[in-house]
Amino acid sequence: MEYQAINFSEKLGKFSDQWQARVVAEMNDYQFKLVKIQGEFVWHEHDDTDEVFIVLEGKMVIEFRNGRVEMKTGEMFVIPKKVEHKPIAENECKILLVEPRGVVNTGDSGGELTAENDVWI
Amino acid sequence: MEYQAINFSEKLGKFSDQWQARVVAEMNDYQFKLVKIQGEFVWHEHDDTDEVFIVLEGKMVIEFRNGRVEMKTGEMFVIPKKVEHKPIAENECKILLVEPRGVVNTGDSGGELTAENDVWI
Numbered sequence: 001m002e003y004q005a006i007n008f009s010e011k012l013g014k015f016s017d018q019w020q021a022r023v024v025a026e027m028n029d030y031q032f033k034l035v036k037i038q039g040e041f042v043w044h045e046h047d048d049t050d051e052v053f054i055v056l057e058g059k060m061v062i063e064f065r066n067g068r069v070e071m072k073t074g075e076m077f078v079i080p081k082k083v084e085h086k087p088i089a090e091n092e093c094k095i096l097l098v099e100p101r102g103v104v105n106t107g108d109s110g111g112e113l114t115a116e117n118d119v120w121i
Numbered sequence: 122m123e124y125q126a127i128n129f130s131e132k133l134g135k136f137s138d139q140w141q142a143r144v145v146a147e148m149n150d151y152q153f154k155l156v157k158i159q160g161e162f163v164w165h166e167h168d169d170t171d172e173v174f175i176v177l178e179g180k181m182v183i184e185f186r187n188g189r190v191e192m193k194t195g196e197m198f199v200i201p202k203k204v205e206h207k208p209i210a211e212n213e214c215k216i217l218l219v220e221p222r223g224v225v226n227t228g229d230s231g232g233e234l235t236a237e238n239d240v241w242i
Contacts, residue, residue, distance in 0.1 A: 071126040097221065
């Protein structure tokens with residue numbers, strides 16, 4: 001049997017809305033999600049889990065209350081749990097997120113950018 | 122404070138041995154590891170966890186007892202726990218692995234390709 005790998009470019013070609021992550025895979029109780037971002041997200045934190053950002057294409061910044069990290073294609077960063085952060089991208093940036101199943105994108109902050117969870121593509 | 126992202130190319134430039142994964146990040150109790158592979162690995166399985174392969178550069182094949190998956194740059198695959206598999210790469214392939222801290226690369230199979238664990242770079 002010929003199994004199929006998950007191709008990030010092919011999956012990214014299937015949607016165009018921003019800030020709405022799509023799940024592409026699960027490993028144990030963790031999910032791998034693709035998301036396109038542009039503009040400024042809301043300040044938020046995740047109380048129960050770290051969160052991984054991997055930049056697949058583009059540039060972005062994650063602001064913290066005490067600093068920032070710049071990220072570009074081929075780079076990753078782990079945001080520790082309970083640390084407030086705000087993702088920003090001047091131009092559209094394509095990202096792979098890794099976090100436990102059930103994590104809400106806006107953490108405890110809510111608001112209009114809160115996305116539907118567990119949307120597969 | 123200016124935090125530094127983890128740059129995969131920069132980290133991959135710091136080692137040349139094959140089949141010896143280097144940890145570059147931890148998220149909760151999971152590790153992100155870079156590894157360079159070439160040739161055929163041993164058949165093995167992980168009884169307690171799924172395992173994620175993300176190809177950063179090159180091509181590889183993962184053989185299963187009932188089939189195979191071909192993977193290239195920008196593709197990922199989740200190997201379910203308890204599923205026997207054998208990674209193969211004709212030419213050197215550079216991979217990002219995601220799995221829980223403490224997973225042994227050869228699973229229960231052992232042998233000379235068993236690598237030291239928890240080696241950071």
